[in-house]
Amino acid sequence: MSDINVDVLIIGAGPSGCVAAAYLHSQGIRVKVLEKSKFPRFVIGESLLPRCMDHFEEVGLLDCLKAQGFEVKSGARFLRDDIVCNFDFSKKHTDGWNWTWQVPRADFDNTLVQEIIKKGVDVAFEHEVTDVVIADDGTSKTSVKTKDGDTYFVNANFIIDSSGYGRVLPRLLGLDKPSQIPEHSSIFGHVKDVRRPEGEEGTIITFDVLDKDTWLWVIPFSNGNTSIGFVGKHEFIESESGTTAQRLNALLKHSKYYRDRFQDLDYLFEPITIKNYSKAVTKFYGKGFALTGNSAEFLDPVFSSGVTFATESALRASKLIAKELKGETVDWKEAYEGYIKKGVDVFATYVKEWYTGNLQTLFFHRPENPDVKRQICAVLAGYVWDETNPFVKKHNRAVKTMAHLINMEKEKSE
Ligand code: FAD
Numbered sequence: 001m002s003d004i005n006v007d008v009l010i011i012g013a014g015p016s017g018c019v020a021a022a023y024l025h026s027q028g029i030r031v032k033v034l035e036k037s038k039f040p041r042f043v044i045g046e047s048l049l050p051r052c053m054d055h056f057e058e059v060g061l062l063d064c065l066k067a068q069g070f071e072v073k074s075g076a077r078f079l080r081d082d083i084v085c086n087f088d089f090s091k092k093h094t095d096g097w098n099w100t101w102q103v104p105r106a107d108f109d110n111t112l113v114q115e116i117i118k119k120g121v122d123v124a125f126e127h128e129v130t131d132v133v134i135a136d137d138g139t140s141k142t143s144v145k146t147k148d149g150d151t152y153f154v155n156a157n158f159i160i161d162s163s164g165y166g167r168v169l170p171r172l173l174g175l176d177k178p179s180q181i182p183e184h185s186s187i188f189g190h191v192k193d194v195r196r197p198e199g200e201e202g203t204i205i206t207f208d209v210l211d212k213d214t215w216l217w218v219i220p221f222s223n224g225n226t227s228i229g230f231v232g233k234h235e236f237i238e239s240e241s242g243t244t245a246q247r248l249n250a251l252l253k254h255s256k257y258y259r260d261r262f263q264d265l266d267y268l269f270e271p272i273t274i275k276n277y278s279k280a281v282t283k284f285y286g287k288g289f290a291l292t293g294n295s296a297e298f299l300d301p302v303f304s305s306g307v308t309f310a311t312e313s314a315l316r317a318s319k320l321i322a323k324e325l326k327g328e329t330v331d332w333k334e335a336y337e338g339y340i341k342k343g344v345d346v347f348a349t350y351v352k353e354w355y356t357g358n359l360q361t362l363f364f365h366r367p368e369n370p371d372v373k374r375q376i377c378a379v380l381a382g383y384v385w386d387e388t389n390p391f392v393k394k395h396n397r398a399v400k401t402m403a404h405l406i407n408m409e410k411e412k413s414e
Contacts (some may be wrong), residue, residue: 004288005040006032007325008318009142009156011129011133014043015052016293016310017162018112021121022059023318029325031121034144034155036128036166040106042269043164044188046219046227047073047079047205047304050089050097051382055311064115070108071222073205076304076380079257080209080361085363093375094383094389102205102219104190106228132159138288157288158321162314164294171216175291177279179398181299182355184213187248188229188272190324193220195261207302212357214304215302216255218262228252228262233303234275244271244367276300284337287302290317296343300351308382309347313340339385349395358403365406372402 008024010017013035024031056062066382075088090098101108106414117123126147134140142154161169170176196202208216214232221227230237230251240250248271250260279298284291293310320330330336362372375391387393 001146001150003153003155004032004326005155006030006330007156008032008158008160008321009034009140009154010144010160010162010291010296011261012036012162012164012166013039013125014109014125014162014293014310015112015114015307016295016314017160018061018109018116019055019059019311020160020292020314020318021116021123022061022119023315024322025116025119025121026059027322029322030154030178030388031115031243033116033121033123034123034127034129034154034346035123035144038125038170040110042375043109044186044229044272044274044344045304045306046105046221047076047150047217047301047303048100048384049102049247049308049380052308052311053097053100055308055315058315060119061115061314064111065101065108065326068107068111068215069222070103071203072099073102074099076317077206079206080364081385083364083366085228085368087380089377089381090383092377092383093389094378094381096378096381097385102221104223106223108166110295118344129163131168132172134159134173134286134295136287152328157179157325159289160314160317160321161291162310162383164292164310165192167279167295168362169289169291170295173284173286175281177278177280177282179297179299181278181351183234183276183278184231184355185234185273185275186229186231186301187237187244187251188217188227189245189248189267189269190225190227190269191262191265191267192263193224193226196224196226196267197261199346206257208257209360210254212360213355214254216252216258217301218258220364225268226262229301237273237275241411246271247273263317277353283388284313284340285317285332290316290321290332290336292351293323299344300354302354303347303380304348305347305382309340309344311341312382321327343384346379346395347390349399350379353399353403358399361403362399363405
């Protein structure tokens with residue numbers, strides 16, 4: 001096969017790659033998307049945040065998603081023992097979307113990619129990137145292998161690496177570094193939710209907290225199936241024996257709230273385990289490339305921030321590339337890495353404080369403080385760049401200080 005020349009090569013057709021491709025294509029920039037799998041394909045990451053609706057809307061991908069009838073997510077419920085902490089996205093500090101979806105990603109991602117193809121984006125499925133050479137001026141030569149074993153090269157002025165867990169450029173350029181998040185692992189699967197209760201109880205997304213390190217997600221889909229998954233220390237995830245289906249089923253005994261609903265149901269595919277899933281990189285960009293979505297950084301699933309960061313970073317990077325291709329100078333350090341890191345840092349604090357137990361102290365303290373709740377709710381909706389929110393601006397101290405005050409109050413009353 002002969003070489004292909006494009007302005008921008010995008011590696012991966014997940015939400016990050018699709019948002020980047022939709023934006024660049026709308027600007028008349030020549031884009032090619034290389035995707036190693038055949039779609040629809042499974043990927044985890046099923047609970048979205050309202051903030052990502054802004055991104056899909058801006059690049060013209062919202063209507064195709066609306067037409068799918070995915071389950072609406074208008075908040076999130078956290079349970080611990082008998083205490084319930086309900087966040088309602090209509091009651092949040094920052095203006096913005098009040099709802100989003102909980103989605104089977106195979107269908108969701110396939111809807112996105114089919115829509116960009118309809119818009120005219122060139123997407124090659126089952127074409128895997130195997131090597132990338134970037135010259136000093138930023139132009140690159142990418143080696144591609146097709147499913148049939150053919151190989152060819154793509155010459156590009158810029159690469160967006162949206163390869164998710166494939167982590168193409170971090171691997172090839174040696175950009176990986178240890179994550180700042182404490183290590184956790186996960187085991188998850190999908191069931192036909194045949195004992196789903198009527199009404200909101202059947203469809204609400206829930207995080208059932210077993211202890212400081214361990215929790216179960218329950219994400220019901222509009223197709224009648226539900227995603228369930230445990231997160232915990234690796235020893236907990238590995239504590240049962242047998243196949244992954246047997247292990248996930250056995251772990252359900254720890255959830256007083258959900259074991260009757262989900263125990264002994266058949267899984268729709270063999271459940272999957274991911275060990276120590278958090279990832280980080282030494283830099284988010286370089287001459288001629290940008291890392292977006294999971295190929296850059298992945299924190300933790302507890303606040304469902306993965307897809308939103310994937311689309312936020314994709315849109316940001318593609319806008320900067322469009323400027324650069326028009327001859328404008330771009331300060332990537334500040335305009336890209338600095339901006340994305342600001343949001344990542346807010347979520348990183350919340351994830352860390354979740355596992356220290358401080359955030360759980362806030363969530364499950366009674367009576368609730370409505371002002372604090374609205375501010376935290378805006379963070380959980382993904383609005384982590386709004387510095388009018390003290391729980392964004394002072395994220396390093398706000399959670400810790402509040403938890404400390406609650407604990408002191410508790411000690412005094414004991
Ligand atoms: P992906 O969606 O992973 O897409 C990357 C694409 O690149 C894939 O299609 C892949 O086939 C392709 N690719 C890889 N290598 C190559 C190659 N060499 N050549 C060509 N193509 C390639 N996020 C949430 O928002 N909500 C959640 O509830 C949530 N839950 C999670 C639970 C767990 C246990 C984990 C580990 C993660 C969770 N996430 C969640 C994170 C979420 O999975 C990711 O953040 C999200 O999928 C990132 O999207 P992306 O577009 O960056 O990558």
